[in-house]
Amino acid sequence: MLGYATRKLLISVVVLFFATLVAFLLVATVDPIAEQRVFLLSQPGGAEQIDRLEASLGLDRPLIERYGSWLGDMFAGEMGTSTDNGRAVTTLLGEAIPVTLRLVIAATVISVILGVAVGVASAMRQYGKFDNISTFFAFLFFAMPVFWLGALLKDLGIRFNDWWGRRIFFTIGEQSPRLDADFWGTWADRAGHIILPALTLIAIQLAATSRFQRSAMLDVLGSDYIRTARAKGVPRRRVITHHALRNALLPVVSYTGLTFGTLIGGTVVTEVVFNWKGMGRLFLESLLNGDVAVTQGWLLAVGISVIIVNLLTDLTYGFLDPRVRDG
Amino acid sequence: MTGPANPKAEVPVLSVQDLEVVFPSTDGDVQAVRGVSWDIYEGEVLAIAGESGSGKSVSVMAALGLLPPSAQVSGSISYRGQDVTAMADKELEKLRGSAISMVFQDPMTSLNPVMAVGAQIAEGVRVHQRTKTAIARSKAVELLHLVGIPNASQRVDSYPHELSGGMRQRAMIAMAIANDPDLLIADEPTTALDVTIQAQVLDVLERAREAAGSALVVITHDLGVVARTAHRLLVMYAGRIAETGMADNVFERPAHPYTAGLLGAIPRLDATKGTRLMPIDGTPPSMLAPPPGCAFAPRCPRATEICSQETPELRPIGNQLTACHHAEDQYGEAEDV
Numbered sequence: 001m002l003g004y005a006t007r008k009l010l011i012s013v014v015v016l017f018f019a020t021l022v023a024f025l026l027v028a029t030v031d032p033i034a035e036q037r038v039f040l041l042s043q044p045g046g047a048e049q050i051d052r053l054e055a056s057l058g059l060d061r062p063l064i065e066r067y068g069s070w071l072g073d074m075f076a077g078e079m080g081t082s083t084d085n086g087r088a089v090t091t092l093l094g095e096a097i098p099v100t101l102r103l104v105i106a107a108t109v110i111s112v113i114l115g116v117a118v119g120v121a122s123a124m125r126q127y128g129k130f131d132n133i134s135t136f137f138a139f140l141f142f143a144m145p146v147f148w149l150g151a152l153l154k155d156l157g158i159r160f161n162d163w164w165g166r167r168i169f170f171t172i173g174e175q176s177p178r179l180d181a182d183f184w185g186t187w188a189d190r191a192g193h194i195i196l197p198a199l200t201l202i203a204i205q206l207a208a209t210s211r212f213q214r215s216a217m218l219d220v221l222g223s224d225y226i227r228t229a230r231a232k233g234v235p236r237r238r239v240i241t242h243h244a245l246r247n248a249l250l251p252v253v254s255y256t257g258l259t260f261g262t263l264i265g266g267t268v269v270t271e272v273v274f275n276w277k278g279m280g281r282l283f284l285e286s287l288l289n290g291d292v293a294v295t296q297g298w299l300l301a302v303g304i305s306v307i308i309v310n311l312l313t314d315l316t317y318g319f320l321d322p323r324v325r326d327g
Numbered sequence: 328m329t330g331p332a333n334p335k336a337e338v339p340v341l342s343v344q345d346l347e348v349v350f351p352s353t354d355g356d357v358q359a360v361r362g363v364s365w366d367i368y369e370g371e372v373l374a375i376a377g378e379s380g381s382g383k384s385v386s387v388m389a390a391l392g393l394l395p396p397s398a399q400v401s402g403s404i405s406y407r408g409q410d411v412t413a414m415a416d417k418e419l420e421k422l423r424g425s426a427i428s429m430v431f432q433d434p435m436t437s438l439n440p441v442m443a444v445g446a447q448i449a450e451g452v453r454v455h456q457r458t459k460t461a462i463a464r465s466k467a468v469e470l471l472h473l474v475g476i477p478n479a480s481q482r483v484d485s486y487p488h489e490l491s492g493g494m495r496q497r498a499m500i501a502m503a504i505a506n507d508p509d510l511l512i513a514d515e516p517t518t519a520l521d522v523t524i525q526a527q528v529l530d531v532l533e534r535a536r537e538a539a540g541s542a543l544v545v546i547t548h549d550l551g552v553v554a555r556t557a558h559r560l561l562v563m564y565a566g567r568i569a570e571t572g573m574a575d576n577v578f579e580r581p582a583h584p585y586t587a588g589l590l591g592a593i594p595r596l597d598a599t600k601g602t603r604l605m606p607i608d609g610t611p612p613s614m615l616a617p618p619p620g621c622a623f624a625p626r627c628p629r630a631t632e633i634c635s636q637e638t639p640e641l642r643p644i645g646n647q648l649t650a651c652h653h654a655e656d657q658y659g660e661a662e663d664v
Contacts, residue, residue: 224436231391231431232451232502233424236416242450246441321441322486 001318004325008314012307019303020074024067027296032057074300080293084285089297092282097301099174100271100278104263106194107201112256115206119213119252120245123221134210141207150200150273157196169196172275197274201267205259212255216248223247250321257313264309265302338408339366340510340542341390341427346402348385348394357614359385361566362402367510372536372543374557374574376550376589378611382566383546387512391427392419407509425455428503430532432515434495438487444498445471445483451505470501473538474531493524497531504539511541517552529555550589554578562586565612565622572647582649582658585623621652629653 031037033053040046040053054060058069073079079089122131141149157169170176170193179189220226221244229243230236268280279298286294318325348360360382367373375383388394390404390411404411406422414422428451431437439447448470449463458466464483471479474497487495496516503511516532517525533556536543547553553560553574560574562585570583581587591605609626612618618625624634633652644654651657 224431224433225439227393228429228431228437228499228502229439229450231393231423231429233420233422233454234450235420235454238454243439243442247439322443323440323488326489 001325004318005315008311008318012311015310016304016307019307020071020300021067023296023299023303024070026299027292028063028066028070030292032292033059079297079300082286082291082294084289084291084294089293092294093279093297093301096277096279096282099276100264100267100280102174102190103194103197103201103267103270103276103278104260107198107205108256108260108263110198111202111205111209112252114202115209116213116249116252118206118210120217120240120248122210122214123217123248124240126218131214134214138207138211141203142211144204146200146204146269147273149203150197150270153196153199154273168192171196174276174278197270197276200270200273201263208259209252209255213248213252216251217244220244220248246320250317253313253316253320257309257316261306261309264305265298337368339368340371340407341544342366342403342405343386343390344403344405346386346389346400346404348382348389349399350395351397351399352615355615358566358617359398359614360389361617363563363566363568364402365561365568365571367542367544369509369542370540372545372556372558373561374545374547374553374559375561375563376547376553377563377569378548380565380611380614381563382614383563384514386563387429387514387544387546391423391429391512392416393429421455424451424503424508425506426508427510427512428506428508430496430499430503430511430513430516433519434492434499435487435519437499438495440487443484443486444490444495445485448483448498448502448505451502455506466505467501470505471498473504474498474501474535475527476501492520493528496520496528500528500531500535504535504541507539508541510544511536511539512544512546514546515548516545518547518549525552532556550578550593562589565617566614567622568641568648568650569623570647570649570651571641576646580645580658582644582647582654583651584627584629584653584657587657621650629656 033050036053037050040049043049051060058066077090079093081088082092118134122128122134125131154171157171161167161169170189174193175186175190176193179186181189226239226243229239234243265279265283267276267278268284270276271278271280272284279302282294283298285291286298343366344364346360346363347358350357350359359380363382363386365373365375375386377383385394385398389398389400390406392411392414394400400412402412406426411419411422438444442450445464445467448467449460452458452463452466453460456463468479468483471482476482476494476497482490482494487498490498496519500516503513511532513532517528520528529552532543532545543556545552545557557574559572560577561571562569562577562583564585570577570581570586577586578590581590585607588605588607592607594604607626612622612625618635620633620635620637621627621630621639624630627634629651631652637652639650639652639654641648641650642654643649644658649658
């Protein structure tokens with residue numbers, strides 16, 4: 001297991017290197033002074049001005065040299081400042097990452113636990129009442145556009161608040177602005193804000209996870225080693241928990257790892273619908289504003305997150321499956 | 328012959344009476360087993376032979392309650408006089424793996440890939456004997472040693488993918504005899520293995536059976552496997568018994584054309600040069616709609632009109648029981664050879 005972990009860690013470092021290269025090239029291949037160039041070329045003495053501009057931005061240096069100094073800056077935490085609002089990229093990321101993580105972790109943990117439970121229960125009585133109902137809802141939520149489900153939940157939340165006469169569900173932002181509360185008060189406020197966007201993500205993730213778990217479980221329950229375990233006289237419950245579940249978790253671990261990595265950078269729709277200032281919003285705004293430093297910093301941060309999540313997925317996989325460890 | 332002197336005097340370990348198994352399917356009912364009765368007595372080795380789909384595995388799976396829930400089982404299966412088909416899950420679980428245990432065909436897929444083999448053997452011990460983990464583990468080492476796995480104390484922690492097919496089947500056998508069962512059932516124990524190690528595994532199975540003092544049912548399509556070990560032989564065709572008797576008698580003078588056909592299809596070391604193997608023409612019938620009369624009639628060289636009209640009953644011919652309208656002719660001819 002230790003050898004396997006070391007191997008995976010080394011591979012992660014190599015992948016990280018390529019991630020930085022891609023993040024750099026994606027932005028470096030776009031000419032940041034394209035507009036000025038067109039304007040200046042039509043002016044007398046414009047060519048010299050372009051040269052000066054390029055030199056001040058370091059564009060006259062070879063690409064590999066620029067990459068080297070950019071990488072150095074990144075590791076020193078010098079990610080530049082936003083051209084849009086003049087704030088440091090590290091500060092912007094530092095604000096956005098916790099917001100998104102809170103949402104994504106809450107949604108993923110809940111949807112995995114529920115998804116595994118629903119999937120296993122469905123598989124145990126295939127085409128039973130529970131299986132049919134859960135299949136219906138899985139496809140219903142799977143087919144729903146995220147923005148629509150989000151808007152629907154907002155509407156329901158507001159109606160519920162009106163009916164209750166108290167504000168339980170918050171529909172905008174990740175916490176109340178200028179909130180003056182103690183530790184518990186702050187968390188209660190955050191909980192009120194997170195329920196609806198988390199539900200939006202959970203509904204869709206739960207749909208997928210439960211389907212994956214169901215089919216994996218059905219596969220495993222029909223396998224020869226389950227028959228062997230039963231022939232040994234292992235009680236039914238133990239057959240499920242000790243023999244079937246561990247094998248049937250493998251596909252779900254892969255799936256969860258993949259989606260979690262994507263979600264860190266990509267809850268754009270949910271964040272916009274609920275007005276959360278997370279990573280999705282940050283990326284969208286940086287693109288719309290042509291905010292190169294922010295885009296680059298975002299790419300790097302998401303790249304690193306995905307690599308870390310993949311590493312954790314691989315380690316979980318290795319822990320669950322001895323064949324992977326030795327492979 | 329090492330079989331019991333007078334089998335009828337004692338209660339059989341397992342008794343199957345008028346067993347019928349039907350699997351409903353979208354195309355209609357598959358009649359996998361159509362009225363089969365047999366007994367096995369203490370210390371006996373019974374071989375059930377037949378082609379794929381003849382119902383040989385299904386009839387023993389039913390005994391352990393391992394058929395899918397959709398299967399419709401009728402008739403009775405009793406273990407030492409207790410009716411197994413009427414047992415609740417809990418009672419059946421107690422029986423499985425302790426009194427009756429099973430070795431399956433494919434050791435590649437029959438072991439849990441994410442559990443060490445020793446842990447899988449120890450689990451069987453702990454489920455039935457409630458011993459401490461350490462004791463169950465040392466029992467697993469002992470069993471692995473017994474089935475001839477070298478370095479058993481290290482191999483106990485190996486995962487199935489780290490072992491060869493033959494080693495895995497040995498581990499399966501170790502698992503099956505962990506609780507000294509009264510009855511060991513081996514379902515095609517060597518079919519998935521290389522020819523070179525089939526004999527070794529059969530030896531291990533025989534040794535394991537002796538160590539556990541159990542009776543053994545070997546299910547096989549390979550009469551070569553049967554010839555080595557079986558006391559009694561039961562030949563199945565299309566869900567029914569074609570012929571049964573002491574193995575030596577049946578081998579020497581088959582009274583059913585199907586048994587004769589199976590024997591004619593095995594290469595023999597003592598055959599004179601130039602002797603050809605005689606394959607049986609045709610394929611077994613569909614069990615969705617088995618033909619009326621004798622199911623073997625369409626492939627049988629001796630078939631006459633009566634064969635496709637009347638189902639032959641098992642009746643004594645020589646020293647065995649045979650279900651064939653022309654058993655006397657077949658039996659008579661075998662004597663001439």
